[in-house]
Amino acid sequence: xxxxxxxxxxxxxxxxxxxxxxxxxxxxxxxxxxxxxxxxxxxxxxxxxxxxxxxxxxxxxxxxxxxxxxxxxxxxxxxxxxxxxxxxxxxxxxxxxxxxxxxxxxxxxxxxxxxxxx
Amino acid sequence: xxxxxxxxxxxxxxxxxxxxxxxxxxxxxxxxxxxxxxxxxxxxxxxxxxxxxxxxxxxxxxxxxxxxxxxxxxxxxxxxxxxxxxxxxxxxxxxxxxxxxxxxxxxxxxxxxxxxxxxxxxxxxxxxxxxxxxxxxxxxxxxxxxxxxxxxxxxxxxxxxxxxxxxxxxxxxxxxxxxxxxxx
Numbered sequence: 242x243x244x245x246x247x248x249x250x251x252x253x254x255x256x257x258x259x260x261x262x263x264x265x266x267x268x269x270x271x272x273x274x275x276x277x278x279x280x281x282x283x284x285x286x287x288x289x290x291x292x293x294x295x296x297x298x299x300x301x302x303x304x305x306x307x308x309x310x311x312x313x314x315x316x317x318x319x320x321x322x323x324x325x326x327x328x329x330x331x332x333x334x335x336x337x338x339x340x341x342x343x344x345x346x347x348x349x350x351x352x353x354x355x356x357x358x359x
Numbered sequence: 360x361x362x363x364x365x366x367x368x369x370x371x372x373x374x375x376x377x378x379x380x381x382x383x384x385x386x387x388x389x390x391x392x393x394x395x396x397x398x399x400x401x402x403x404x405x406x407x408x409x410x411x412x413x414x415x416x417x418x419x420x421x422x423x424x425x426x427x428x429x430x431x432x433x434x435x436x437x438x439x440x441x442x443x444x445x446x447x448x449x450x451x452x453x454x455x456x457x458x459x460x461x462x463x464x465x466x467x468x469x470x471x472x473x474x475x476x477x478x479x480x481x482x483x484x485x486x487x488x489x490x491x492x493x494x495x496x497x498x499x500x501x502x503x504x505x506x507x508x509x510x511x512x513x514x515x516x517x518x519x520x521x522x523x524x525x526x527x528x529x530x531x532x533x534x535x536x537x538x539x540x541x542x543x
Contacts, residue, residue: 325367339428
């Protein structure tokens with residue numbers, strides 16, 4: 242759980258350890274907030290400090306609670322998606338090659354000779 | 360920890376559930392947190408979910424699934440529209456409807472509404488646009504409103520297509536409540 246603090250009527254701040262959530266995950270999480278929030282980031286070592294400034298109006302208490310939940314949930318979700326993408330990158334490429342190559346033209350054993358194929 | 364391999368899939372939260380979608384477009388609706396459990400290798404082989412995930416190409420007990428050729432065929436079929444681009448074209452012939460069923464998704468108007476039918480110039484232009492598709496098969500779907508309220512325009516469109524592109528395989532569908540239509 243990331244600790245998120247409200248520092249003014251329209252600003253919140255939190256820090257993310259990039260050994261837990263990499264920059265891809267952080268960027269995807271912040272992207273979905275960019276419509277309503279101006280986003281500032283500063284990296285120091287393994288920690289990225291992020292400040293969100295609401296573009297219009299004040300941050301209401303309920304909105305703050307919802308935002309905290311949303312940020313934490315998004316970080317976990319995007320990290321999970323990132324793991325899936327990394328672990329399945331090769332098999333996805335293999336699937337595409339097999340799907341669109343001429344029949345019998347491609348044999349996965351030539352690509353993954355050391356794998357326990359079946 | 361079960362030694363399964365992940366296969367590419369996407370997930371999204373929907374209310375209190377998650378929807379998992381694989382590369383071939385097959386999906387499973389599961390409880391929240393399932394995607395995380397899958398990635399953490401916490402799905403046990405004796406769970407029904409485990410078998411569903413294997414059968415639907417979300418996970419595999421082998422680095423390369425034994426049925427990868429079937430999976431690739433399904434993937435190719437799913438993406439077959441890429442070969443020839445758009446083949447299904449939907450024509451809203453009129454917004455008028457003699458039923459206006461409460462469950463209908465269409466923004467229908469009543470039967471006597473004015474300026475609610477497609478004009479012949481617009482129909483010609485839509486047909487021209489349809490034939491700009493490089494697809495060798497064209498499916499024309501007539502919708503509304505109730506499209507049979509303008510039968511002359513349906514005949515016109517079908518006949519125009521036949522004459523314009525006789526070499527293209529053409530199919531026409533009519534989305535209508537036949538039994539409830541007024542006789543013409």
